[in-house]
Amino acid sequence: MTQRYFPILLLLLLATVHLNAQSGCTDPMATNYDPTAVVNDGSCVYPVTSxxxxxxxxxxxxxxxxxxxxxxxxxxxxxxxxxxxxxxxxxxxxxxxxxxxxxxxxxxxxxxxxxxxxxxxxxxxxxxxxxxxxxxxxxxxxxxxxxxxxxxxxxxxxxxxxxxxxxxxxxxxxxxxxxxxxxxxxxxxxxxxxxxxxxxxxxxxxxxxxxxxxxxxxxxxxxxxxxxxxxxxxxxxxxxxxxxxxxxxxxxxxxxxxxxxxxxxxxxxxxxxxxxxxxxxxxxxxxxxxxxxxxxxxxxxxxxxxxxxxxxxxxxxxxxITAPITAIDDGGLRQLRLLATPNGYVLEHAGIQGEFSLVNLSGRKCREERLGQGSTRIERDRLSSGAYLLTVRSANGSSRTFRIVF
Missing domain, CATH: 2.120.10 (Neuraminidase)
Incomplete structure (x- = not known):
């Protein structure tokens, strides 16, 4: 009986872990930014700012x-x-x-x-x-x-x-x-x-x-x-x-x-x-x-x-403000996935129309282009080591930003 229900319980457990991993702080400017989070749970913490x-x-x-x-x-x-x-x-x-x-x-x-x-x-x-x-x-x-x-x-x-x-x-x-x-x-x-x-x-x-x-x-x-x-x-x-x-x-x-x-x-x-x-x-x-x-x-x-x-x-x-203002009509951007690879990152954006830009922390734009068919590779190429902000903008004007490090 235990063996019969073990696969089901395992699937439920994995599903729970997956769902929990989807929520967190989605703002790259926060001190507790979670790059794996796709749903903002309101937990972002910010440095003291004037x-x-x-x-x-x-x-x-x-x-x-x-x-x-x-x-x-x-x-x-x-x-x-x-x-x-x-x-x-x-x-x-x-x-x-x-x-x-x-x-x-x-x-x-x-x-x-x-x-x-x-x-x-x-x-x-x-x-x-x-x-x-x-x-x-x-x-x-x-x-x-x-x-x-x-x-x-x-x-x-x-x-x-x-x-x-x-x-x-x-x-x-x-x-x-x-x-x-x-x-x-x-x-x-x-x-x-x-x-x-x-x-x-x-x-x-x-x-x-x-x-x-x-x-x-x-x-x-x-x-x-x-x-x-x-x-x-x-x-x-x-x-x-x-x-x-x-x-x-x-x-x-x-x-x-x-x-x-x-x-x-x-x-x-x-x-x-x-x-x-x-x-x-x-x-x-x-x-x-x-x-x-x-x-x-x-x-x-x-x-x-x-x-x-x-x-x-x-x-x-x-x-x-680098994240959506509200969670209403975000142009599908909550479906974005950013995956790490040995040479950089892959941005998965199937079905999303728009463009992306890559900016270093000094504000210099390093790359900008329209989204491809289903995914886009963000590789180091000639980029310097350090942190960057990757911002995706949908056709309706909504945006979502990831912080990435090379």
Whole structure:
């Protein structure tokens, strides 16, 4: 009886080992990159990295001292502040001149903290709650055509919500777990990221992007090691979470989330960048993309140890993404196989249309050509000893990168 079932058990065991070998860290820039992995399991670990922000302009008008949310739409930059002021401001990004001021007629600014948009609507988050006692949290929504209608104002409808996991509304200034300053919108859903003053772990909530009243529960969470103040999503799915720690020297940071399945943003790659100290760089409050890899960051006036004026800066993350942004429609690239041979490597890519490039770690392109019929040999030839990045791009624009060593 044992002999009869042994082959079956052996096959099951081998299948299990094979399946387990398929998942791991797929990003060559991670310290635990696994070249055998074809499915990203979200385990990538990254070295401590600083991201430089390029100065654009000081936000010199006192109106913008407490700027909080940024929106880049149709080549124009809009922002809002987080206290009482119910205007949306369109500014000149070269000198911070306010080009247009649009009042929101039928809403009050209790604590506007972030702004986002989809193909039809703009969403303004009246979600600030640093005392933890608010019972009137909402997202204001309006058709983005109102920004260019010439009416001179906007009218909003309201998405009201409460946190299903909040039962205590006792005021606790800067000591609540139910503050929020960041959200993004994907399809018909708003994704809110909590600003947890107690644990400094951000929780994600999902909220329908339709007017109504909702009770929302946390979906998942990320050990943010700080307070999340703004979020943005690129057109191709990269998520950035901006934030700072309220303990002096108040380090500022940016989380980059990519290569995640569906909208499970925390299940993919999670890379943190240092942005310096709020003492010198200001307290970062707003972020938006202007293209898939770069955009604007703003800070409000910081007046504690020193007086740091509000500023607009640029960020660029293009050097840090070598893997797919999401696991959706990757052009078949997860079927790629890279096999070592005595003379180099064989890239198996049957059925995949596209091209590949080979770049050394100094950024010099050593080889580039279209994929062959079923496999391509990557041999040492005249290459120097060392590490290289082999990037395959499918016909739909998706890419996957391997790190190889000769």
């Amino acid at each position: 991201l430089s922000l390029s100065p654009v302009t000081d936000l010199t008008t006192p109106l913008l001292d407490e700027n909080s949310g940024l929106l880049y739409l149709d080549g124009q930059l809009w922002l809002h502040v987080d206290d009482l002021d119910t205007n949306l401001y369109r500014i000149d990004t070269t000198n911070s001149t306010v080009l247009e001021s649009l009042p929101v007629r039928n809403a009050w600014n209790y604590d506007w903290e972030d702004i986002s948009s989809d193909s039809q609507y703009v969403y303004v988050g009246d979600v600030g709650n640093n005392v933890g006692s608010r019972t009137n949290l909402s997202i204001l929504r309006f058709d983005k055509a109102q920004l260019s209608s010439g009416a001179g104002y906007v009218q909003v409808d309201t998405i009201r919500f409460s946190y299903a996991d909040q039962t205590d509304f006792t005021p606790a200034l800067d000591n609540t777990r139910f503050d929020c300053e960041a959200f993004v919108v994907v399809d018909d859903t708003l994704h809110l990221f909590s600003k947890d003053w107690v644990t400094k772990r951000t929780r994600r909530y999902k909220l329908p992007a339709q007017p109504g009243t909702y009770s929302i529960a946390p979906v998942d969470s990320l050990e943010a090691n700080g307070l999340i103040t703004s979020a943005a999503r690129s057109a191709d799915g990269a998520i950035v979470l901006l934030g700072y720690d309220n303990v002096i020297p108040a380090p500022c940071f940016l989380w980059l989330l990519f290569d995640y399945p569906g909208t499970d943003f925390f299940a993919g790659n999670k890379r943190r960048f240092s942005l310096g100290s709020a003492v010198t760089a200001g307290q970062v409050e707003g972020i938006c993309f202007t293209d898939n890899r770069s955009g604007f960051v703003s800070n409000e006036r910081f007046q504690q140890i020193v007086n740091v004026p509000p500023r607009l800066k640029r960020f660029d993350i293009s050097a840090y």
